[in-house]
Amino acid sequence: MPAIDxxxxxxxxxxxxxxxxxxxxxxxxxxxxxxxxEFAPRSLPRELLGxxxxxxxxxxxxxxxxxxxxxxxxWQEIEVYAALAEGVYRYDAAAHALRLAVAADLRPLTxxxxxxGDAPLNLVYVADFxxxxxxxxxxxxxxxxxxxxxxAQNVYLLCASAGLGCVVRxxxxxxxxxxxxxxxxDQRIVxxxxxxxxxx
Ligand SMILES: Cc1cc2nc3c(=O)[nH]c(=O)nc-3n(C[C@H](O)[C@H](O)[C@H](O)COP(=O)(O)O)c2cc1C
Numbered sequence: 001m002p003a004i005d006x007x008x009x010x011x012x013x014x015x016x017x018x019x020x021x022x023x024x025x026x027x028x029x030x031x032x033x034x035x036x037x038e039f040a041p042r043s044l045p046r047e048l049l050g051x052x053x054x055x056x057x058x059x060x061x062x063x064x065x066x067x068x069x070x071x072x073x074x075w076q077e078i079e080v081y082a083a084l085a086e087g088v089y090r091y092d093a094a095a096h097a098l099r100l101a102v103a104a105d106l107r108p109l110t111x112x113x114x115x116x117g118d119a120p121l122n123l124v125y126v127a128d129f130x131x132x133x134x135x136x137x138x139x140x141x142x143x144x145x146x147x148x149x150x151x152a153q154n155v156y157l158l159c160a161s162a163g164l165g166c167v168v169r170x171x172x173x174x175x176x177x178x179x180x181x182x183x184x185x186d187q188r189i190v191x192x193x194x195x196x197x198x199x200x
Contacts, residue, residue: 009087013098015050018058029160036165039119039196043085048162049121052195053091053098055158056080056123057151067093069150072143077131078151078190081124081181083107088124088181102181109177110192111169119196124177125151129186141188148190155193165198 044052054060057080060068067076080091082098083106089098108117110124127144135143152168159166169192178189 009100009103011100013046013089015053015096015098016047017096018051018054019047024161026157029157033156033160035167036159036198037113037115037167037194038199039115039165039194040199041118041120042197043120044164044196048164049082050096051162052121052155052158052164053080053082053093054096056155057091057093058096059093065094069147069154071147071150073132073135075131075143075147077128077144078147079126079128079187080151081126083110083122083124084120104180106177106180109180110172111194112171112173113169116169116194119194121195123155123193123195124181125190125192126181126183127188127190129188144188144190152191152193155195159195163197164195166193166195168193 055068057067057069057078060066071077081101082089082091085105085107087100087104088102088106090101092099107119107122110116110122116122125148127140127148129140132140132143155166172189172192174189
């Protein structure tokens, strides 16, 4: 039975394990990677969502809690949030599950472009500066941006191999989105990435 909160939302979504035996090669994905800005409203099947989030920043070496994207000092400071129609969820990589953060459809708030609200999924990459110990403010900003970029590229490649479209986005009204997501002051929105089936 799924866990349901008072608003009727699933508070914890256990994701299906990633499908690791996908069709297509890395070289084919690199050949077709590109940005898409027109999406069909069709939602993503859970199996695909699980595979996508695992590819983004999942645990690929459980013995060392290693992740699919590198991070400076192995801080693993980027939290991946999934803004879906049913709410905003934080990806818990260790549990390979989504945890409800906000029981509201915040997709349109994750950016300023028209296509964002039509797409089924907008990922939001949030740096937890409290994990970046001993780094200056400037280093935190640079390194968190670099770490988010690695995750975004994982998503691009998974999308290219799975017939999905995506676009990474820096155009975000962070002043609006951060309070709507209930973020602390030391949690910074770095990038967002819209994902869905291409229109047409
Ligand atoms: C850091 C970063 C921020 C970006 N921000 C946006 C954005 O806010 N909106 C958008 O539509 N595309 C954005 N893009 C996508 C670029 O416009 C796109 O990658 C570029 O035009 C090259 O196209 P391609 O990805 O199809 O090769 C961003 C890309 C990067 C790397």
